Structures are given as C-alpha cells and as structure tokens.
Amino acid sequence: MPRFLKEFFNRNGTGMGLIMLGLVLFWTIGLIILPQLSMLDFSFRPNLPPPEYGGPKDVYTLENYQYLIFGPEGGSQSYNSVDLRVFYRTIIAAIFVTLFNLILCYPIAYYLGQSKGNHIRIFALMLIIPYWINEILRAFALRIIFGESGVINSVLMGLGIFDAPFDFIRNDIALYAGLGYAYILLMIFPIYNVIESLDRNQIEAARDMGASWTKIHRRVVIPYAKPGISSGCTMVFMLSAGALAAPQILGGPSSLWFTQLIYQQFNDNNDWPQGAAYAIVLLVTCILFVLAIMRLFKVNMGDIGK
Template identity: 65%
Template structure:
C-alpha cells in the first residue's frame, strides 16, 4: 500500500479520490459490466429467434449449448468436432502469434536505436516519421495496403521491373498483405513500450560490457533484453490481443480462404442475429488473450505491475 500513501500525499485527498473514482467508474462501466453481460449472454438460449415468449420464463435457464456448438458444431455434424470454427480459431491465434513475433523482431532494433543511439533532432524526426502515418484512419491504411500488394500494385511492379518475377504474385490470396497490414498497424504499440524501458537503461552498463569484450549479441542478450523485459511483455501482449481481435484488416486484406475468428463472431452477432452464440465465441477469444498474457508474463518472469509502468 506504499504506492497509495505516496499517491495520496502527492495529490491530496480530494484530487486522489476524484482520480481513483473516475478510473474505477471507467473500468466498471466500460470493461467489467460489458464483459459480465456478454458472459451471461453466452450461457443463454437464443430465445429471440426460437420463441421470444419463453424469455424470462422457467425454460430460460443457463446452458452450455453455445460453447458445445463452437467445439462440436450442430447435432448433424458428421465430424468429431466443429472443423470450420475450431480451425479458424487456431489459425487466427497462430497468425496473431506470428504477427507479434514479426513486430518484436522488427521493432526491437528501432526502439533500441531511438533510446540509446539517436540524439536530438534525429531522434525527434524518427519518432515523427513513425507517428505521422498513424494520423490516417485505420481503414484507409488497410485499403492502401490492398492497393500496394495488389496485382498491379507497387510491390508487384517493382518485382517485375527488377526481373525477380515474370507475372504478378497474388499477395492477397497468400495472406501476405494481411500479415503485413496487421504488423504495420501495431508497430507503435511494440516500439514505444520497449523504448520507454530501454531509455532508462544506464549507458555505463553497455559500455562496461563492451569494455569487457562482450560482443554486440551478448550485450543485448545479457544486458539490454533482460532490462527491457517489461517493455517487451507489454508490447507483445498488446500486439497479440489487437491482432487476434482485428476485424477491419482481415475484411479488407484477407484472401478468400483467410477467415478470421472475429469475422465469425461478427456474423453471429449481425448476420445470424444469434447474440448468445456470438457472446460465447467472444468469451473464448477473450480468455485465450488473457491466457496468452499470463504465458508471456511467465516466460519473461514479469509481474503485472511491471507491465503497466
């Protein structure tokens, strides 16, 4: 409780009560209550379509039918499990993991350069060049990637011009455009958490390791990366959750066979008008994201308080 006494002493009783109350109210109204309502919905029958008169009646009881459908499909399903939905779920999770690792490999050197190498105007210019493209709406950026990776787009034109290929590659069908678009969409969420941590690393530690003959790789493996674990964990969790929960990018950049799990959820809520089933699918995705956060925290041996710094 030391943090609470420090917070109280720094801001005073009135301001502290207001700030904590506002945060608590925001969390309860915007996060906790919607998730509780969705959890309740996920255990309900879809009486709105079956028989609205039974809503609130003795037959309106909790059920696992929506979760059973996700796992095993309809009663007439000849397969031992719901091949389509379960397959899409695992493809989405694996794709989100790939995007997370791709962003980590791409953004770690950039974050390190910003924090420890770039100085003054060069650092500010680089930060500005990273931020400015994100002033454009997410949908417009997704359509820009669709054009960039199209059959007659810049990428194919460049590859044909230098003689690497003779005919255009269908980057959209091969999901290259989708992964590139997702990776680009969340790079700032990977760069800045790592940057914030690495910036506070004492340069003397790096210089000492270099003076002792440590190689570039060993300096990062033994000094920088262990110090940057909270930032890496924070970036990985945010990129994974947003990639797994993306909807606009898969709709615009995905190929015919690249159905995303969020698209199935959207279809149940809107096209299918089956809110209980859509809620069950959404709860499963949310719990998977929470599990991923716990696994990443376990791997990097980071506590939840360190992620939020």
Template identity: 60%
Template sequence: MTAGWREFTGRHGIGVALFVGLGVGFWVLFLIALPQIAMFDFSLRHNLPRAELGGPNDVYTLSNYAAFFRTSGGQANWLDMGVLFKTIVAAVFVTIIDVLICYPIAYILAHSARGVAARLMVIGLIVPFWVNEILRAFAFRVIFGATGVINGVGMGMGLWDTPVDFIRADVALYSGLTYAYILLMIFPIYNAVEALDRNQIEAARDMGASWWRVHWRVVLPMAKPGIASGATMVFMLTAGALAAPQILGGPSNLWFTQVIYQWFNDAGDWQRGSAYATILLVSCMLFVMLAMRVFKVSIGAIGR
C-alpha cells in the same frame, strides 16, 4: 495499496487523486467489467424469440459453448477450432515480427538518436497513424494488389513476369497487422530501455563483450518488461482484429473475429456470438498468462 495511495495523494493532492481514482473506476466498471459480464450472461442463454424472453424456456445453458467443440451432428467442430487456433498462431507470428522490428528502433530512439534526429523519428512514427486504421488497411491492399505498387515495381524490374497474389498468400494481411500496432510495441520497449544506465553498456563493451552479448546480457533483461507489455497488447489486439482481416484477408483466410461477427450480424444469434467471443477472450488470456510464466515476467513488472 494504502501506502501507494497516500504517496500519490501527498504528491498530487486529494483532488487529482479522486479524479484519477473515479476515472479509472468508471473505466474498469462500466467500460470493461459490466459489458463482459453482460456478454457472458448472453452466452449462457438460448437464442429465443423476443416473446419468449423471460419465460419458462429462457434458462441458462452451455449449448452455445458445446457448439464450438461439436456440431449438431455430434462430430468434432474442427472448422471453428481450427480457425481459433490459426488466429492465435497468426497473432503470435505478428507479435514476433513486431518485436524484431521495434526493439532496434526503440533502442536507437532511447540511446542513439539525439536532438533533431530523435524528434524526426518520433514524428515519423506518429504522423502516419493520423490516418484512420481502415484507410491504412485499404492502402495496404492497394500496395499489395495485383496492379499495386509492389507488383508494378517487381514486374518492371523483371523480378517476376506475372502479378504475385500477395492477398491470397496473406502477406498483405500480416504486413497490415504488423504495421497497425507497431507503436504499441515501440513505446513500451522505449520506456524500459530508456531507464538503462549507459555506463552499463559502455562497461560491457570495455570488457570486450560483443554487440549481441551486450544486448543479450545487459539490454534485454532491462527491456523484458517493456517487451512483455508491448507483446501483450499487440497479441490481444491482433487476435481481436476485424477490419484488417476483412479487407486484407484472402478468400481462404478466416479470422475468428469474422466468425463471431457472422454469428452476431449475419445469423442474428447474439448468444452464440457471445459464447465465441468469450472463448476467444479466455483463450487469449490463458495464452498470455502461459507466455508470461514461460518467460518469467510478472504483471507487476509489466505495470512498472
């Protein structure tokens, strides 16, 4: 740590080093740590009237967490636990789709596209994200709606006779979430693959390795930290998404963030909402750590 700080200071100067250090410290302390600590403290409190705050009834409790697992009648709270499980599974599904789509794009951008083609690819990836996320979600609802573009084209070509309900089938939701975070997957993979020496790929091809074997044995080991970094961001943001599930989700679809939103805003129970938000955060972190262990990727490798 000290050696790294000295190297950074020697390369960029003490002024830049202090600016970066203070900026990162402010970000971590005031925008991440303190809000999470405040939310955790809220989750351990009773939902009391304002007049009773600070009084004898204002004590710490685990009842908000217990309510996630059991209802007031003592029965298992399968509804909330099922919604959390479904949210995590859906986030994994979206992450896998993003990896499958973004890996070849990142590889082409790093090792195949040159000059104007590379610049056009980058522009084509970035410019659509100038549009607000909510507007893009509504655009997907228009595209996948009963009178939308896809149903219009499909019915016009005679592929189906009646409109397909892509909203109820969650096709629109998964498509919107996959598109929403695609850049967060492409650029980490691109940064990892770009560092790969092209001579290694050419050597593998000269030795008769097939296309898939070159990627499996040469490219993927190099890209694994980038894939892990992108997958972590996409998974966490997908599991914590609210706008897209609200706009694109079907009537029978409920995202866990919507449950949290209901406790905070509809029920006015910030303590229960904080507990549910903490449960979501801890569940996602544990899942990510488990996945990193399974795929043998360290945090240090992701940081590079």
C-alpha cells in the same frame, strides 16, 4: 483508509483525487467489467426470441461452447472442424505477427533509446505521423499497394523478378503485413521507454570486457528490457487476435478470422449467445497468453503496466 489512498489524496488533493478515482472506477467497472460479465452471462443462455426471455426455456446451458467444439447436433462430423480451424489459425497468426513485430521493432527501439540528438525526435515523428490517418484508410491503402496492379507488383515485374502479378492478398501476405504495420508503435514504444533508462556505461563495460554484440544484448539489454518486451508482445498479440477491420479488408477468401465468425454470429445470424461464447473463448485465450508471456519473461503485472 488504506495507505496508498492516503498518499494518493495527499499528492493530488481531495477534490481532484475523488474525480480521478471516480473516472478510473467508471472506466474499469462500467466500461470493462460489467460489459464482460454481461457477455459471460449471454454465453450461457440459449438463443431464444425476445418474448421467451426469462421463461422456462431461458436457463443456463453449455450448448454454445459445445457448438464451437462439436458443431451442430446431427452434423456429419464429430467436431466443428471449420470454426476450430479458424480459431487455431487466428491464434497462430497473431503469435506470428507478434514475433515479427518483436524482431522488427527491437532494433528500432534500441536505436531510439540509446541514441541522442534531434534526429531521433525527427525519426520518432516519422513513425507517428502515418498513424494520424484512420486505421481503415491505412488498410485500404495497403490493399492498393499489395494489389495485382499495385506498387509492389509493378516494381517486382519491372525488375524482372515476376513475369505475372503475385497475389499477395490471396496468400495472406498483405494481411500479415497490415497487422504488423497497424500495431508496430505498440511494440516500439514500450521497449523504447525501458531501454532509454538503461545506463550506457553497462553496455560499454560489457564491450570493454570483450563481450560480443549478441552477448551484450542477451545478457544486458534484453534482461533489462523484459518489462517493455512483455508489454509490447501482450498488446500486439491481443489486438492482432481481436482485429476485425484488417482481416476483412486485407484478407483473402481463405483467411477467415475468428473475430469475423463472432461478427457473423452477432449481426448476420442474430445469435448473441453463440457470439458471446465465441468472444469469451477468445478473451480467455488472450488472457492465458498474457499469463504465459509473464511467466516466460518472469515479470509481474506491475512491470507490464509501467
């Protein structure tokens, strides 16, 4: 038996260790790996009626992936400009939401991690309480707030900034704000957990040596918080790129999300192989982004999982 398993069973006991190990294996293999492998297999299959499954036409093919790039055969364009544009816009928007959350959440996480007192617990509780409400209800609430007769337009018009209501939904401002708000805790708490363990004496020593606040964060805090930053960026990007409820509720007519295309292929077109191919493309893109984040911050998977 490997050494780490011996230590695991010695620490938790044989019975509890087997239960915990079985649950982890069931979660990892049964609920993650096997469904993804099934999706991968679907993505290489042609879209056939059920009676033809396993027949001579049910062979592996790349046509579902080719459709994403080139579109339908005999189309008027040489490539699938609509779906590729939606895919590109989704990835860029997810990166923008990730950067926005990082800029917004880093000061909050630093304040929470380096401050002491009961008011910090109250502040943290105020951040958590809104998330007791269902995500869909929060999205509808944001749609009301950003609507033409919503709170924001009422305030801006009352102050004389706008003469007429501004369409935050059609301009995708409500969508980006909704995505950023939906995953803000997933950026704050990984960074907070790391910064909380940072010795304040390091910051005080850098300040005594004449370092500015910018240099203190660039040379001391940020390098120490890299695992939390990379973990937060990874989760926010993947969830933003894979969001479905927020784009459907808060998105304007021209803000089609790639996950909505996947949903249409599965449910509206009943084309599971095509939907599976689109889902695999999005999954691989997210994995490549995670690897890029790890390389950028020079962290490994163990650091992200801390």
